[in-house]
Amino acid sequence: MTDASLLLLQYGRKMHAAGLTTGSGGNLSMRVQDGVLITPSAMDYGDMGVDDLVLVDLDGRVLQGRRKPSSELDFHLCLYGARPDIRAVVHTHSPWVTTLACLGWPLPAVHYLVGFAERSEVPVAPYATFGTSELAEQVVRGMVGGKALILANHGLVAIGTDLKEAFNIAEEIEFVAGVYLRAKAVGEPVILDEKAMGPVLTKFRSYRNPL
Numbered sequence: 053m054t055d056a057s058l059l060l061l062q063y064g065r066k067m068h069a070a071g072l073t074t075g076s077g078g079n080l081s082m083r084v085q086d087g088v089l090i091t092p093s094a095m096d097y098g099d100m101g102v103d104d105l106v107l108v109d110l111d112g113r114v115l116q117g118r119r120k121p122s123s124e125l126d127f128h129l130c131l132y133g134a135r136p137d138i139r140a141v142v143h144t145h146s147p148w149v150t151t152l153a154c155l156g157w158p159l160p161a162v163h164y165l166v167g168f169a170e171r172s173e174v175p176v177a178p179y180a181t182f183g184t185s186e187l188a189e190q191v192v193r194g195m196v197g198g199k200a201l202i203l204a205n206h207g208l209v210a211i212g213t214d215l216k217e218a219f220n221i222a223e224e225i226e227f228v229a230g231v232y233l234r235a236k237a238v239g240e241p242v243i244l245d246e247k248a249m250g251p252v253l254t255k256f257r258s259y260r261n262p263l
């Protein structure tokens with residue numbers, strides 16, 4: 053699991069460096085041959101080493117690692133169960149998206165890059181306590197038909213066929229959320245309609261799945 057561990061650790065640090073989370077907030081996971089590799093609970097990314105990552109099976113049993121897996125393990129596993137097309141999950145508390153999450157506002161197509169989420173609006177899943185099966189259910193339900201979801205009063209979840217894709221989605225959705233809230237602060241932003249977003253979504257899907 054060494055290569056996968058290094059990659060996960062690298063993206064954890066990248067997530068922190070990019071300002072997509074603070075301290076030990078947020079978490080990442082990826083599918084590996086034996087199960088799911090996930091970041092540990094309550095540990096700063098700067099202090100994390102490969103030995104701190106946890107390998108679990110699809111039922112959440114720890115196969116390798118001395119730490120406790122992330123408290124959001126449940127929604128990571130439920131997403132892998134519901135979406136066989138994905139192999140990575142990134143969960144952030146990025147500031148702009150979290151501001152939207154606290155307003156209970158979905159993110160509309162204020163900029164075409166919202167298409168990274170493979171939907172023309174990123175919806176908000178109802179609030180549920182972190183680490184609960186109720187939250188996991190809301191995450192799976194809200195993710196149907198897209199690759200990003202805002203969690204009310206909490207943050208963002210992004211999924212992808214690999215860590216790079218899930219991370220890029222989280223980063224671009226944070227960018228669009230920032231643009232939207234800054235535009236809202238000075239006026240009424242122009243939102244792209246379905247006619248404008250249709251070709252964008254087609255391009256994003258074919259770009260990622262060239263066959």
Ligand SMILES: [Zn+2]
Nearest residue numbers: 078182206207
């Ligand atoms: Zn969280």
